Amino acid sequence: xxxxxxxxxxxxxxxxxxxxxxxxxxxxxxxxxxxxxxxxxxxxxxxxxxxxxxxxxxxxxxxxxxxxxxxxxxxxxxxxxxxxxxxxxxxxxxxxxxxxxxxxxxxx
Numbered sequence: 345x346x347x348x349x350x351x352x353x354x355x356x357x358x359x360x361x362x363x364x365x366x367x368x369x370x371x372x373x374x375x376x377x378x379x380x381x382x383x384x385x386x387x388x389x390x391x392x393x394x395x396x397x398x399x400x401x402x403x404x405x406x407x408x409x410x411x412x413x414x415x416x417x418x419x420x421x422x423x424x425x426x427x428x429x430x431x432x433x434x435x436x437x438x439x440x441x442x443x444x445x446x447x448x449x450x451x452x
Contacts, residue, residue: 375423378423378424387416393413396408397409
């Protein structure tokens with residue numbers, strides 16, 4: 345009796361709610377053109393500092409993580425700014441491509 349109920353329940357459950365696997369992208373920003381290999385390496389190091397902070401929960405680890413995170417953010421912003429400055433410089437004189445680049449920036 346119990347075995348029949350369990351079999352019926354499990355087959356119905358699996359039909360209604362099947363197990364799905366989902367792939368999680370760890371570094372979704374790495375597909376942006378200004379993200380270099382060294383920035384990806386720095387992102388991994390920042391994540392290590394964060395994991396260390398979560399494990400230890402000390403003030404020292406928090407300060408270390410916060411300083412690295414802030415520096416990392418400023419580096420990413422500078423890289424993005426330099427990338428777009430170079431893109432605009434390379435498109436100097438090409439009005440159509442410059443407008444396309446501006447429209448892509450506005451859409452973001």
